[in-house]
Amino acid sequence: MKKMLRSTYFRITVLAVVIAGAVSLGFILRSADNSETILTEKSPSTIELPVDRAVIPSLPAPDDATKAVPVFGNWKNFTTKDGLPSDKCYCVRVIEGKVYVGTHDGLAVYDNGKWKTYTSKDGLAHNGVVSVDYSPITGDIWIGTLGGLTKWSGGKFEVFNQFNSGMPNDLVYMVICDGKDVWCTTGGGAGHYDTFTKKWEIFTEMNAPMHEPWTYGVSAGDGKIFIAAWGGGVIEYNTKTKQFRDYVDPDGFMEIDLQPDDGVVHDITTATSWSEGILWVSSYFGMSRYDGKYWKGYFKEDSGLASNFINFLRAEGHVAYMCTDNGFSSTNGTNWVTYKKNENDANGVAVVTIGGVKKEIPQSPSISHNFIIGVDGQDDVMWVATSKGVSRGEKLKL
């Protein structure tokens, strides 16, 4: 040992390690100082810089911050082995006790513990079913497909497409019912159908504040329609005044988000959902929350969000549920619950984040797959559509 300590090379090595340690320490300390502008690598896909959010008026703590975000578990997963027509599930909707799952190869309806499939042979516009909604006023179910819109009424299917109606495009990304009105977002603009007058309206860049008529998501609330325009942020339509306004990322650059709380985090939006006075907006770059006065941005790197690539979101009550490409997340704007399945087995974990403190709850089994595309819940039961089946979870009593 003494011989080794006397060794010149050993001394040199020790000295070099000390220098390296000092350099690394300085680097770490410098990164931690927000007054510096040194890049800090936070994730493989994004680089976060220590920018002070206070430049933009900060969002007050949400009123519902103290309300709990429910945790779901006891997951039961369904795939083609259980009767689904395809494992690729695009959407799920719970309507009066039945569960409607849109898949690549048809619509599956879960009733009394059994699945029944409907396809174009039964009258659907196309087998690829990507969205489902229900009108309590008429009792009709509206089905958005890759090849048109289908109304399911009185046991019969009626197809709406570009050639027999005023539909803007046959690829329907989403359909919702708002009172007597049906709204759909398509690759050729947003469509509005008045079920009383049976008239269509089409909204594109010609008559609405969109750069191009690429619309993807739509939701209703507070007398407004919120359209997720792909590349155009959020288009808000006031159903009373018939007026539009848009919400875009103010920095004007696609490759950066200058300030997370200055508007939607990115112009390429994927879904909107309004609930209890809050508008939630998802994108492939993170998520936004708008209370009518303040915007707040959320990213994987600064919240409990599973991933910044969000396929869809739906808000129920004070909680928003986010369908990301790498996990299922829920939040009330402050606290988070994120579900992730293990890569190599059926188990997983629910990560609960409260006040920045994380707690993991093991789940066996977990959700069917981490690539989440759709979500809906009712009566303490949550359904999640994934690219490998659909999952049913129950609210846990913790």
Next chain:
Amino acid sequence: MIKRFLIIFLFGTVTLFNAYAQVKPANYGNIPDELVGYDKYMKAYKYHFIEPLIFYGAGREKPFPTGLKEVRLGFLGPLEGSILVREGTQMLQGTMLAIEEANKRGGYKGIPYKLMVHNDVGLWGAAANEIVAMDDEGVWAWLGSIDDIVSHVAIRATLKLEIPNVNTGDPDPTFTETNIPWVVRTIPDDRQSSYIMVNKIYVKDGHKRVAMIRANNRYGRVGTLHFNRTATRLGFPIVIEERFKDGETDFSTQLERIKKTNPDAIAMWGNAKESALILKQIRAMGLKQPVYASDRIVNNTFLEMAGNLAEGLVTTCQYNPDADDPKLKKFKAEYHKRFGMEPDVFAAHSYDGMNIMIKSIERAGLNRAIIRDVLTDMKITNGYKGVTGELVYDGTWNNIRPIYMAEVKNGKFVFSPAQKWEREDVIYKKPSSRYADSGGYR
């Protein structure tokens, strides 16, 4: 003592270098340091597109099909009813040549490739319907298109349906900024062209007051976006921007307004036919300013229409059509033999794009998710050398390889390497164009 000092110094330097190297993000879009948005004033909260997205969805587990009689590949391009039929036809022919050559080599394990051709013009959003049709047809991947709107609508559908797409003709910078992990683009975009043109017009040629006349469509609007931004950042906002419709033939109103501003130079951003007519009318009005144009003019249509007036006109080109490259010469000869015409930029890039697609399929097997994995694996694809040059992807699978200047001399376009706009202290640091452990298919 000196030896000891040197060893310590060397070790410390390497350690320091490595520590800071970790925080250098990868290049995005060849953005010069001084053009990174807001960077002179503050750092952005987030920088996107640093690393390529991973596709986390299911699909890789699907078994390869058996009993296939043909391997279907999709094509989406303007073939009728569009002002881009000439370009679309060239794109189709380049694609066909690549497929025919692949089938001569034996196709996919003895199964011939079959091109499922779709026209991209129709009702609004028709491209989305065409991608759904391709899914119904069972294509394994598809190539296209040129028009910005068509391409954007189509890739949203390809994301939903999870079909790999190789784009070889749409230069819209925002195309790959959509963050879709199923899309790659082989043709350098208008961001690259804008940087080069601004450097040429303002820095090299010293103009300060430049007028812009552009197509009043997405190609014109998005194409000039980075040109205008870049010129403004240099301190020279364009003095006037005039717009014209596709198919318009009389530009006197716009040019009269431009004339009143007495610009140093005039830039055009539009298709070949309209650009040639504008150039003629510029000279007919007695305007003698130098004229620059977007790269859509690099074809015989423009040269024939503009005639002698084209002399000295400067533009850019995404590759060097006259490169002394045996691969390119062979392609040009085969193309001329097969179709009786010279290939243009759309033919050359679609030939490369389809070859990349075929090579990816032959490496991956018949599974869309795995084909996507290969197409987007930069260890495999970066550095691939086609007839148009090398693939150098950034984090969005956007080809940021160096492009060329093109100047009309003696009735022909003469190509030369474009001067790089690059500094060492960039935020979006340029990556190596090759990976040492490639194992790729170049």
